[in-house]
Amino acid sequence: MKRLSLSQAFWFLLRRDLLLAMRNRAELANPLLFFVMVITLFPLAVGADPNLLSRIAAGIIWVAALLASMLSLDSIFRSDFEDGTLEQLLLSAHPLPVLVLAKVSAHWLVSGLPLLLIAPLLAMMLGLDSDAYGVLLLTILLGTPVLSLIGSIGVALTIGLPKGGIILSLLVLPLYVPVLIFAASAIEVVSSGLPATAQLSMMLAFLFLALSLSPVATAAALKMSMS
């Protein structure tokens, strides 16, 4: 029998990771709960002034999304590393970057997509300008996959280290900053009535850049970490 085609292998691994995520729902809910909790705590801490909240709403949502995404990063490769399936993926006849992309896609579907779905509710709670809803969702849609993709490189580099968590944050956070800046800027200009095409185009460019480069970098980093 011939081995699976590249796209079949991609979908197979993606489905496997989604299945595993469904069987570990508690882990799955963790970043989402964090996201919701951080955002609900803000009005309690800074006061319930609607003007203030609506002004900082986009910033709060984005910072919380960024931290929630970082919180869940380690789970991309952790369990596979510990039970030896990562070793087997490295020895697979399929190209590693494609397998990595499948794993990162699955990770985004269970950690990034829920943030996108719950964001409108939280935006409403904070009283975000209604004109900015669409752009907020668009920035999360374009931005969170970039966070997962960049994060996967950091995880791959630190997976073999005993206390990799701190290094991972130091490594990944600076690379997250451009995404945050452009996302916040897009929402700000839309709230003041201007088009955010430039910022959104930049974010789309980030996404394509990360999609094409990060799986290759992650694959190389994994090979290094495993040896």
Next chain:
Amino acid sequence: MTALLETRELTCVKDDRMLFEGLNLALKPGQILLVEGRNGSGKTSLLRILTGLNLPESGEVLWQGKSISDVGADFYEQVNYIGHHDGIKRDLTCLENLRLVQAMGKPLPISLDDALEQVNLLRFGDNFVATLSAGQKRRLALARLVVTEASLWIMDEPFTSLDKASMVLFQRMFEQHLAAGGIIVMTSHHDIEMPDSDVQRLDLSA
């Protein structure tokens, strides 16, 4: 017959300690290499270098005369590696694990039930791996050998936590693989008795 798997002047250094140097090996179809040596003598390192997971300090590993890093996918398709870890997922059932193994390698046209029967796990097909005993997990890990088509089997202590009956079962399976022209490289603390096979021994402590 020419050698399928060769090493040229392999040298392995770990934490500034020379584990072995100038290692030349040549394995022909039907041969098994037993790697022996004390704990920490570099058995696992050698096995991982042969799979390409680790890189040697110097020297190279050749598959059909070409360096394994140049051969790439065509080499990995031919390798089955069983390491210290079983490489199976706790939260998947036995059958789901075998399907994954087949998807990532070159599947053999064998029904998965037959494969499970060969390793005496037929009744456990729909059980989660988390519920299996250590020996059963090891047998499932070794079922990888049955469901994929690979000529080179590299195994690090394959008999860990197996009972006597299972050890005999897998030794028979290894003999069949060798008779069919396969190659095996393995380490084991257990005594291996395969009188009909072409057994080579390499002692890394010497």
